[in-house]
Amino acid sequence: MFSFSSRSARIAAFFAIAVALLIVLFPFVWVFLESIKPASFGGKPDVWLFPPTSDNWNNVLLQSDVPANILNSFVVAFSTVAIALLVGCPAAYAFSRFRGYQGARYSILAAEMMPPAILILPFFLVLYHLQMIDSLAGVIAAHLSFVVPVVTWFLIGFFDEVPRDLENQAMVDGYTRFQAFYKVILPAVRPGIGAAGVFGFVLSWNDLFYALLLTGGESRTLPVAIAGYWTFRGVDMGKMAVAILIAVIPVLILSFFIQKHLVRGIGGGAVKY
Amino acid sequence: MQLKHRLVLPLALVLSAVMLYPVAFSFWISLHDYRLTRLDDVRWVGFENYKFIATDPGFLNAMGNTITFVIGAVTLELILGLGLAILLQRLVRFQNFIRSTLLAPMFITPIAVGLMFRFLLNSELGVISHYLGEIGITVDWFGPQLALFSIILIDVWQWTPFMVLMFLAGLESLPKSPFEAARIDGASAWLTFRCVTLPMLRPVITVAIIIRALDAFKVFEYVFAITRGGPGDATETIMYYIYQAGFRFFRMGEAAAAAFMLIAVILVLVIALVKATKSSTAGRNNV
Numbered sequence: 001m002f003s004f005s006s007r008s009a010r011i012a013a014f015f016a017i018a019v020a021l022l023i024v025l026f027p028f029v030w031v032f033l034e035s036i037k038p039a040s041f042g043g044k045p046d047v048w049l050f051p052p053t054s055d056n057w058n059n060v061l062l063q064s065d066v067p068a069n070i071l072n073s074f075v076v077a078f079s080t081v082a083i084a085l086l087v088g089c090p091a092a093y094a095f096s097r098f099r100g101y102q103g104a105r106y107s108i109l110a111a112e113m114m115p116p117a118i119l120i121l122p123f124f125l126v127l128y129h130l131q132m133i134d135s136l137a138g139v140i141a142a143h144l145s146f147v148v149p150v151v152t153w154f155l156i157g158f159f160d161e162v163p164r165d166l167e168n169q170a171m172v173d174g175y176t177r178f179q180a181f182y183k184v185i186l187p188a189v190r191p192g193i194g195a196a197g198v199f200g201f202v203l204s205w206n207d208l209f210y211a212l213l214l215t216g217g218e219s220r221t222l223p224v225a226i227a228g229y230w231t232f233r234g235v236d237m238g239k240m241a242v243a244i245l246i247a248v249i250p251v252l253i254l255s256f257f258i259q260k261h262l263v264r265g266i267g268g269g270a271v272k273y
Numbered sequence: 274m275q276l277k278h279r280l281v282l283p284l285a286l287v288l289s290a291v292m293l294y295p296v297a298f299s300f301w302i303s304l305h306d307y308r309l310t311r312l313d314d315v316r317w318v319g320f321e322n323y324k325f326i327a328t329d330p331g332f333l334n335a336m337g338n339t340i341t342f343v344i345g346a347v348t349l350e351l352i353l354g355l356g357l358a359i360l361l362q363r364l365v366r367f368q369n370f371i372r373s374t375l376l377a378p379m380f381i382t383p384i385a386v387g388l389m390f391r392f393l394l395n396s397e398l399g400v401i402s403h404y405l406g407e408i409g410i411t412v413d414w415f416g417p418q419l420a421l422f423s424i425i426l427i428d429v430w431q432w433t434p435f436m437v438l439m440f441l442a443g444l445e446s447l448p449k450s451p452f453e454a455a456r457i458d459g460a461s462a463w464l465t466f467r468c469v470t471l472p473m474l475r476p477v478i479t480v481a482i483i484i485r486a487l488d489a490f491k492v493f494e495y496v497f498a499i500t501r502g503g504p505g506d507a508t509e510t511i512m513y514y515i516y517q518a519g520f521r522f523f524r525m526g527e528a529a530a531a532a533f534m535l536i537a538v539i540l541v542l543v544i545a546l547v548k549a550t551k552s553s554t555a556g557r558n559n560v
Contacts, residue, residue, distance in 0.1 A: 016357075119291075148288060212497075
């Protein structure tokens with residue numbers, strides 16, 4: 001399996017990767033087993049064989065607020081990414097192509113690094129005065145603060161890779177600069193836009209900190225709902241396991257599509273490998 | 274207006290609304306005695322909040338915990354990530370499947386990761402603790418001694434994949450000729466790694482450390498999911514301290530001041546890190 005020259009190195013590498021796979025996969029397997037464990041086996045960590053039940057899944061999907069939480073998370077993540085791409089694409093193109101934006105490029109990176117602790121207080125106070133605590137619009141605004149810089153930073157890197165000849169040629173053919181951007185360059189970076197959008201979606205979908213403080217009741221997102229399963233009153237492991245899997249599975253599926261683009265995106269044109 | 278400005282205008286407007294204005298507002302809050310319970314009586318106090326924070330044992334403890342956490346987690350992730358990346362690069366079969374699986378943890382929501390491990394490591398219900406108990410090892414994962422270390426391990430589980438991702442890309446883009454030269458000269462694997470791979474990988478390593486460290490400073494979800502800062506204040510991190518100050522005790526002014534202190538600490542560390550790597554690279558080039 002490995003291209004090492006010595007046999008012992010190959011065996012050692014095999015065991016190292018096997019252990020790594022086990023460590024990564026075990027928690028998922030165990031959470032899945034927990035989600036189909038009958039309640040009578042609860043609290044017994046050493047039981048591996050049991051008659052599987054769909055009670056927890058039925059309960060969470062049909063009788064709890066989790067479907068509403070999923071919808072909230074989806075609306076927030078989708079709206080955030082849509083706005084981020086709308087404002088990020090033209091700006092990233094300008095940063096990539098025009099002179100005088102070197103500083104702006106790095107201020108995008110600085111914005112990406114801003115700790116949420118600084119921003120949460122103003123967001124909370126402004127939304128409180130507007131009586132918009134518990135609204136999805138408030139969370140969307142807060143999520144824009146980290147999704148917009150990340151998406152823009154990703155896009156700069158992808159625009160940098162498109163040869164300038166492409167729009168020069170388009171302009172020779174009679175397009176204006178903006179038409180060249182819109183009709184020639186944008187389609188050329190479509191995979192990059194897709195990867196940036198998916199990554200932004202995952203970031204928003206996964207956020208707990210802002211959603212915890214800016215939502216409640218009707219507007220709770222999925223991560224906040226998951227946190228609510230383990231309270232001082234106790235924990236309902238089976239149902240929590242279901243909620244965890246529901247939050248994790250869509251993201252894992254999405255991640256398979258963007259892994260190839262991720263490194264280029266994180267580098268944002270600043271790191272040339 | 275020129276096209277290049279018109280293209281940037283929407284981004285500038287959005288970022289002004291969700292970044293510049295909040296940061297300015299936050300700074301204004303940090304200069305006031307601003308309590309959520311006394312919104313009609315907000316008083317200017319100058320830098321009093323900063324003075325209070327800088328001498329508050331709770332803040333200093335949280336900063337210490339956070340720095341321990343960042344150094345511990347990033348170091349472990351760096352070593353494991355580099356090792357795994359080198360192995361994965363040499364992997365010839367099942368490459369896509371194994372890579373994608375090993376990268377999976379970095380995409381899932383940290384609160385789920387925190388709760389999963391609270392589950393697995395729980396001293397009565399946890400399967401890991403149970404089997405360790407069977408072979409005679411009792412570990413109190415979230416007791417006063419180990420709690421911070423356990424939180425570090427959870428971070429390592431989730432974020433080592435990020436290092437693997439960066440280093441794999443770095444390794445695959447390295448030129449082949451220096452490795453062939455080393456092979457022809459008969460250099461051992463270790464010598465090749467130390468004298469060829471590592472120096473060429475240095476820029477990627479620097480970027481990966483900075484990105485990871487900046488992110489690790491924001492650790493909140495694991496603490497929120499598992500220990501709530503305890504036992505005592507053993508796992509209280511900066512983000513959790515600010516969360517408590519602002520939203521449990523409603524002292525917004527102090528929370529804002531603590532947030533700006535965090536930025537100052539992060540800035541100092543990033544500049545130090547960049548300088549350290551620059552000077553060590555320059556030193557080597559002179560030889």
